[in-house]
Amino acid sequence: MMDDRTLSLRVAAAPLVATGLRRLHLVAADGSRLPPAAPGAHITLTLPSPAGARPLRNSYTLVEADPERGYQLIVRRTDRSRGGSHHIHDRLQPGDTIEATVPHNLFALHSQARKHLLIAGGIGITPMLAFVAHLREARAAFELHQIASADEAGVFAALLAPHPGERIQVHAGRDACDIAALLAAQPLGTHVYTCGPGAMMDRIAAVAAELGWPASHVHREDFGAAGGEPFTARLARSGIDVAVAGDQTLLEAIEAAGIDTPSLCRGGACGVCILPLSEGDPEHRDHFLSEAERASGCHIMPCVSRSRSATLVLDI
Amino acid sequence: MTTGSFTSRPRYSPLTRFPSARAHLLVADHAGIAPHAFAETCSAADFPERWEVVAHARVLPQPLGGPGVHQFRSASHLLTLLGHRLNAETMGLRLYAVGSEPFVWDVARVGREAGMGREEMQLFAVGQPVRRVVCVHCRTINPEVTTTLVTCAGCGVTLSVRDHFSRMHNTWMGVQCDAEAPGELPEVEDLCA
Incomplete structure (x- = not known):
């Protein structure tokens, strides 16, 4: 059974990094050390729901997790929000306290991979930021493709801040990235990690299967695939x-x-x-x-x- | 046998072609793979690219890659070139190995070093059981052991071959047999038994 302890976190800062994207810097409310987390981990925040009904629980990937410096999240304000992201964007203030689960990781990097291919769509960038920081430090082979709408491409390029010589590309628009060519060119021992819209991740999984990738080399993270007929x-x-x-x-x-x-x-x-x-x-x-x-x-x-x-x- | 009830002896299933792969490569440490190495639904003909060891001076270096049967003069020659080949491969390849147990696990190591997982490889050991035994005391590797007791080529003690196989090291575990009571040795048995 997974660890279900909760943490009491204080909002240290909540700057807007771009239109609709807010970075949350969270530290332990009592100033203690936070549990460490490997890249790809997430925490689930308990947020008050707008109607005063039962609180909402939303999971967010940790963009950075340091026991001393705290956790960093990036939250997009979504129009289809059940109220969670609106609360974070509109009401949450530095100094506020929120409750969260300890970090859990369902999207870990594969330790035996010879190369990591990261493909993100939109706000699916968040685990990739943690991955890139880790892979840079480990000097591991990686390649990142960020798919963004044309007007947001610049925002994501700034967040990723590629180092010289790195294969980090921001593609403006869904059709700007040739997934089939990209997957076909990967060396043996590559693992692909996808985070973004369900349709994008489904397509990558389908193309990978078509090219003979074993399913164990295809990893995905998708939160909040909600909504449908009542x-x-x-x-x-x-x-x-x-x-x-x-x-x-x-x-x-x-x-x-x-x-x-x-x-x-x-x-x-x-x-x-x-x-x-x-x-x-x-x-x-x-x-x-x-x-x-x-x-x-x-x-x-x-x-x-x-x-x-x-x-x-x-x-x- | 001195093995007790615990065993980590590998089990092998006859080869079948993985579905939905881009390419297949079958390697063997001998020519003329026996039909029982393949599942009923398949045969050597399903693997158009085959690498085989044919220990003969007439085997000449050939260009590698693509369909056809490629011959090698030794298993070590084949394994070295397999490493180069896999390093230049892209995702979607499946690797199959047929041969002695030490050979097929050497192939698995080369595959693993190239980043392949167990779900991308199939191994099938054929022939009389031959074990590569590591002495846990001096780390000497004793090749081609066929009996339950063997004298370690490194430190000279009599090793009892445990039924414990390391997939990582491709060795069976050999432990001094008479450490408790020097000179008291059980009867030697054939590993085939």
């Missing part, structure tokens, strides 16, 4: 029906109904929130259940997965 979750043992709104996850709806259920990454990766399913047609969006487990139809990961049928019956 449906009803019937909690058979609790005897209640829970309405899941289009912009809400099944897990959030269950929590909002006052049912406590364990969760951790809230991104479909860690497997902690698994729930028994007894009826309905689930739309699996996680990376935890195998094809065979999906086919058996007995479980669902409520943090990301939804329902194709109007009602989903859970055995809780």
